[in-house]
Amino acid sequence: MADMKIGAYICQGCGIGDRVDTAQLASVAKREGKAAVAREHEFLCNAEGVKMIQDDIANEGVNHVVIAACSRRAKTEAFSFDGVCISRANLREGVIWVRPDTDEARETTQEMADDYVRMACAETKYQKMPEASGEQGLTRHLLVVGGGISGMTAALEAAKTGYKVDLVEKTGQLGGVAGEMYKKYPDKAPYNVLADNTTGAMVEAVNANGNITVHLNTSVTKTDGAPGRFTVSLATESGASKDVTVGAIIQATGFTPYDMSKLPELGGGKSPDVMDQLAFEKMVKANGGAIKKADGSEAKNVVFVQCAGQRSEQPGHLPYCSGHCCMTSIKQARYVKEAGGDATVIFDDLRTPGADGEDVYRGGQEAGVTFSKGKVSAVEAAGKGLKVNYNDRILAEDTSIDADIVVLATGMVPNSGPNPYVKLDLEMAEKDGNAELVEKLKAEVEKAPPSILNLMYRQGTDVPHLKHGFTDSHFICFPYETRRTGIYTAGPVRRPMDAHQAIEDATGATLKAIQACENAAIGRAAHPRSGDLSFPSFRKEGCTQCKRCTVECPFGAINEDDKGYPQYNEARCRRCGTCMGACPVRVISFENYSVETVGQQLKAVDMPDEFSEKPRLLVLACENDAYPALDMAGMTRQEYSAYARIIPVRCLGSVNTIWITDALNSGYDGVMLMGCQKGDNYQCHFVKGSEIAHIRMSKIDDTLTQLNLEKERVQTYEVSIADIQRIPQIINDMEKLIGEIGMSPFKF
Amino acid sequence: MSDMNQAMVEKYRSSFLKEVEANVEEGHWVKMCMQCGVCSGSCPLGPHWEHPPQEIFMMIRAGKREDVLSSSSMWMCTSCYNCIARCPRGLPITHIMHGLATYAKRLGLQPKNQPTAKFSQLFWNNLTKTGRVNELKLGLALYFMNGIGPGIKTALKMQDVGLGMLKTGRLNPLEILGGHSIKDKSGLQKMLKKAFEIEEAQIKDYKG
Secondary structure, eight states, X not given: OOSOOEEEEEEXXXXXXXXXXXXXXXXXXXXXXXXXXXXXXXXXXXXXXXXXXXXXXXXXXXXXXXXXXXXXXXXXXXXXXXXXXXXXXEOIIIIITTSOOSHHHHHHHHHHHHHHHHHHHHHHHTOOOOOOOSOOOOOOEEEEEOOSHHHHHHHHHHHHTTOEEEEEOSSSSSOTTXXXXXXXXXXXXXXXXOEXXXXXXXXXXXXXXXXXXXXXXXXXXXXXXXXXXXXXXXXXXXXXXXXXXXXXEEEOOOEEEOOGGGOGGGTTTTOTTEEEHHHHHHHHHHTTTOOBOTTSOBOOXXXXXXXXXXXXXXXXXXXXXOSSHXXXXXXXXXXXXXXXXXXEEEESSOOOOHHHHHHHHHHHHHTTOEEEEEEEEEEEEETTEEEEEEEETTTTXXXXXXXXXXXXXXXXXXXXXXXXXXXXXXXXXXXXXOHHHHHHHHHHHHHOOOOSSOBOBTTBSXXXXXXXXXXXXXXXXXXXXXXXXXXXXXXXXXXXXXXXXXXXXXXXXXXXXXXXXXXXXXXXXXXXSTTOOOOOEEOGGXXXXXXXXXXXXXXXXXXXXXXXXXXXXXXXXXXXXXXXXXXXXXXXXXXXXXXXXXXXXXXXXXXXXXXXXXXXXXXXXXXXXXXXXHHHHHHTTOOOOXXXXXXXXXXXXGOOHHHHXXXXXXXXXXXXXXXXXXXXXXXXXXXXXXXXXHHHHHTTHHHHHHTTXXXXXXXXXXXXXXXXXXXXXXXXXXXXXXXXXXXXXXXX | OOHHHHHHHHHTTTOHHHHHHHHSTTGGGXXXXXXXXXXXXXOTTGGGOSSOHHHHHHHHHTTOHHHHHTOSGGGGOOOOOHHHHHOTTOOOHHHHHHHHHHHHHHTTOSOXXXXXXXXXXXXXXXXXXHSSOOHHHHHHHHHTTTOHHHHHHXXXXXXXXXXXXXXXXXXXXXXXXXXXXXXXXXXXXXXXXXXXXXXXXXXXXXXX
């Protein structure tokens, strides 16, 4: 915008007017913030106050609005003005609510408010209105990979909304594992009975649906593009190939039962009458409900061994619980009771989650299934049958039970593609010459399954994993969003689950996929910055092709061109700014969030001299958890140091180390970075941002040493949204620490 | 081994659980136990039980017939109903304990010299004789349950209480002569006999 005109509006409501001198704030905005217009109002968020701002936008040509009132998280609807840049000075939650209303505190409280007004003016000076990239395309068309219960649900749900669907199935028929079931437990009350398998009807519905195109014996050979405009090549076994253009992709590739031949102590692979749950299901289905041994004779006693090779720390076993197996065994035990036999379930912990699960369990007990709490040590041949040796955990004794058939409740192994980061890590290790790691990673790459999506992404061919091969997503806040925007995983490939959960999961994933298509069409971001129109761009002249941004992007959004320059993909981008934080030459920026918008804020703060006994602490707080927690600290009137100046950042990953250097150079006594929990149980809303920031900050010590400053002056914290008491405490601790180590010598 | 016990062993050779379901009051609930152990943890006498309720249920399912029926555990139940109030599955545990005790007694398997078992018999005999509980006789019978020596000791220890009750008219010494009874004594006894016969027949004819 050529002629920027800043309007600053200072609210006196909610006690702000009583606690700080708003006339002084208005004059700060005018004199220091270069605001053309600065007005006070006693109740800025009411109709009259909002109209005052609107009038200035319409009549005075104000195009940058500074709202000095409550937190940027409050009153967002009232303070939403189209076509202008808005920045907010947090005088309520960030100043008066965290400071005591005393005469001694008045001066520092006013200084705090003055600084926040200066910062908001400085921020908006460097903001531009986000503009569309022109890359958008609306494609109301989904690709669903996998024709099991999850995939079919996704296809049907999408078709219901009028979306077209290409459903790709590797095998020659739809239905997946659910199609193999003899019966299922019901999806509505009463749950204590068995219901007929309805997968067949679902297959028919899919085949009959005009919006769904089914591709059997087909796999995906190439996926390129971005949400809203993926180009996918499909190849059938016969060699025919076809390209489709889709807006979003749902990967519902399901699971494979854990290979029970790895459990020889439980008879896995040793006797045909020891089988996993899926094999038992197929056998009962094939016999129309009769329970038969491999030799064709009737089986009278069936023993179900729960947690076979799972929930076990033994090498090669699955450490996790697959969730469905207890319910499945109860269901299968009822087949046995219906056929007139005896069924015993030997469990360690019987887990039947939910009200329906409890009824399924009760139904099994009512039907006369015997449940024994015990740990099975061995399954061995005994005469014509089998003998299950176990330790009874209630009676505390070793005992055994005879069986005609033993069913092992083995776990779910996700059918995900290779984890792309193994290959990338291998590249790194090769570059670093770390021979040991290279060997290890090479072995992993060799073991990896074939790619499912064959993405043409800088960061590999498939959706990244979290643990044990399950695909990664933010489990707490947005479970469907994988680390590849516009690609959603659903069903047991995401986490172990039963068919009911898979149906729910697929329905949710479909909704998100449709959202992704619609968002991509208008250039809006997906979660967690949903609706954001800004996206990163870079100044090519300054770029050194270091590739840090393309490597560190947690979402694999950035490709590289032939020369190694980054290629940003607006629709793939989640707008976290991790690329911006990574860039050593600071050429990456968003229109409304850049190295400048934050850097100028921290420089705008009035810096008292070394002898004033007024230190300055810069707090860069993640806007997802740390900043709301700080707001809540204000709401609950937790007090914290008047010397803290808090700047919200999109993600700790977007923090460029230049901000730290600038802050130290301009005389800040301490710098605090607050991000979300990192690691396997991460809460970081951008998955890797917090982790990457921690790594970067671990290297800041060199900078501090060069400046001859104490290392303690820069601290990085993992905080959660619930740390309402802790965050004020750590800020106060920092103030105390500065008191001990002394003020920074870099003040002017 | 009583004839009836022998007959039951024959009849339910394969499943003690089925035997319990057929013959024990509320026995059909045993299969519904989910082994959470809340009953055992809630029982005020739990630490003194040989097998707490959770374990008894598991033993029934594991077919440990002798161990269960000859156990003193269910005789330890004081009917405080804590377990019933707390059982997440709603099992009438107190009733099942009494049912198991009754069944064990009927088969003659209850532990010898189990005081609760002995007192129960005394109570039953006392009550069914006249149709009313003769408190004086029941009290004395309880004192002398373990022989003359301990009986005299207990009686001497309790004499102040006894005298106090006499003084306030809470105890009639003439009751020692036989005491009062209900109007139709023989009618009651006929009724009890019939009820016993019906129960016996039910057990015999039960097809589990």
